[in-house]
Amino acid sequence: MSRAALLVLADGRFPAGGHAHSGGAEEAVKAGRVTDAASLADFCRGRLHTTGLVSASLAAAAAAGTDPAALDAAADARTPSPALRTAARRLGRQLLRAARATWPGAELDALARRFPKGAHQPVVLGLVARAAGLGPLDAAYCAAYESVSGPATATVRLLSLDPFDATAVLARLAPELDRVADRAVEAARRVADEGVDALPAASAPLLETGAQAHAGWPVRLFAS
Amino acid sequence: MHLDHTHDGPAALGADARRPDGTRRALRIGLGGPVGSGKTATVAALCRALREELSLAVVTNDIYTREDAEFLLRHAVLPPERITAVETGACPHTAIRDDISANLEAVEDLEDETGPLDLVLVESGGDNLTATFSKGLVDAQIFVIDVAGGDDIPRKGGPGVTTADLLVVNKTDLAPYVGSDLGRMAADAEAQRGGLPVVFQSLRSETGVADVAAWVRARLAAWTA
Numbered sequence: 217m218s219r220a221a222l223l224v225l226a227d228g229r230f231p232a233g234g235h236a237h238s239g240g241a242e243e244a245v246k247a248g249r250v251t252d253a254a255s256l257a258d259f260c261r262g263r264l265h266t267t268g269l270v271s272a273s274l275a276a277a278a279a280a281g282t283d284p285a286a287l288d289a290a291a292d293a294r295t296p297s298p299a300l301r302t303a304a305r306r307l308g309r310q311l312l313r314a315a316r317a318t319w320p321g322a323e324l325d326a327l328a329r330r331f332p333k334g335a336h337q338p339v340v341l342g343l344v345a346r347a348a349g350l351g352p353l354d355a356a357y358c359a360a361y362e363s364v365s366g367p368a369t370a371t372v373r374l375l376s377l378d379p380f381d382a383t384a385v386l387a388r389l390a391p392e393l394d395r396v397a398d399r400a401v402e403a404a405r406r407v408a409d410e411g412v413d414a415l416p417a418a419s420a421p422l423l424e425t426g427a428q429a430h431a432g433w434p435v436r437l438f439a440s
Numbered sequence: 441m442h443l444d445h446t447h448d449g450p451a452a453l454g455a456d457a458r459r460p461d462g463t464r465r466a467l468r469i470g471l472g473g474p475v476g477s478g479k480t481a482t483v484a485a486l487c488r489a490l491r492e493e494l495s496l497a498v499v500t501n502d503i504y505t506r507e508d509a510e511f512l513l514r515h516a517v518l519p520p521e522r523i524t525a526v527e528t529g530a531c532p533h534t535a536i537r538d539d540i541s542a543n544l545e546a547v548e549d550l551e552d553e554t555g556p557l558d559l560v561l562v563e564s565g566g567d568n569l570t571a572t573f574s575k576g577l578v579d580a581q582i583f584v585i586d587v588a589g590g591d592d593i594p595r596k597g598g599p600g601v602t603t604a605d606l607l608v609v610n611k612t613d614l615a616p617y618v619g620s621d622l623g624r625m626a627a628d629a630e631a632q633r634g635g636l637p638v639v640f641q642s643l644r645s646e647t648g649v650a651d652v653a654a655w656v657r658a659r660l661a662a663w664t665a
Contacts, residue, residue, distance in 0.1 A: 236535065
């Protein structure tokens, strides 16, 4: 196993489609809930402990070898918004394409065969981490970090926010990212005995309803 | 489940010339260039010129709307199922060069759902003179500029003007009104491009898109040879 593989996978420039998604930030900016670095920090903290925790747990469980179909169904159950399900599957498909080219292997090919239109992105992420020789904690870190780095980058574009301020928001969240990744791995560990119901189901209703509204906008910068 | 001939996996990853079922995929041609230079109008004209002889589809990459796709739909240049819009997160050049996964999915889905196709046109959102398509996404690219954008653009060069497989200088009918020197543009383009072809066109003229359509036909003949 190479730790450096984690850097390749977690790099925001890894070509898996994330650049076109704001993680709900575009809707939150338009609704006036994110206006500056302080409100961006609040938004990211909320997303980290809800969507981020759920995603990190799914990714950790997938990296630990849990059946991806069971995890994909668990992800559906934790994603009420059809728009978010669609976005998650689209991103999962894009990630799988990039990963099959970068870390080719039978497990990823099998996943592509089983989900030709894409599985939920965190589930794919966990299996990609496995293919890259990484473990459940690495997968959890990737998912948790993506849950906040996406909105932070998008907000720089949406608000012309100072990029140093946006990056500082991410840096201040680092200790919380550690805790979320640890919780995710702990939950994933329990899946072996208790099944996927042991995974967290922390919900962010505003992200869900906002994503539905956003999907109907005629003019928008981001796909979600 | 279909049989895999060229992959040990289930679906295409990138620019392989063969589809997973072993058939040759459609030729993919990208059209890029600055905002307002006439990319969408050229795509529409190409569709009208080629749709009787070829099976074709279009992917648009708008910056923040679906306007380009809707323009093509409104003008009914192709049936709606043959036009797909990709959202680019405010970065059109990223979606055609640095992270092409959404565009690859769009072209493959068009081919799966409406194929077999001979040709897919991938139109970039209007960007700047440095925007070029990845070779992982398209087989050839057309860069569209116009005379009203300034007759010094060919001289300034840049990756689009210099390296595109075809440079189109559009709206030549406007040259007298904006004081653009077509001779100078042609000489500068030739100097920058080292023999790569250049087409001067006005879609309002009788010739219209014919020269570009002829170039596309030649690329397609080479692709299927």
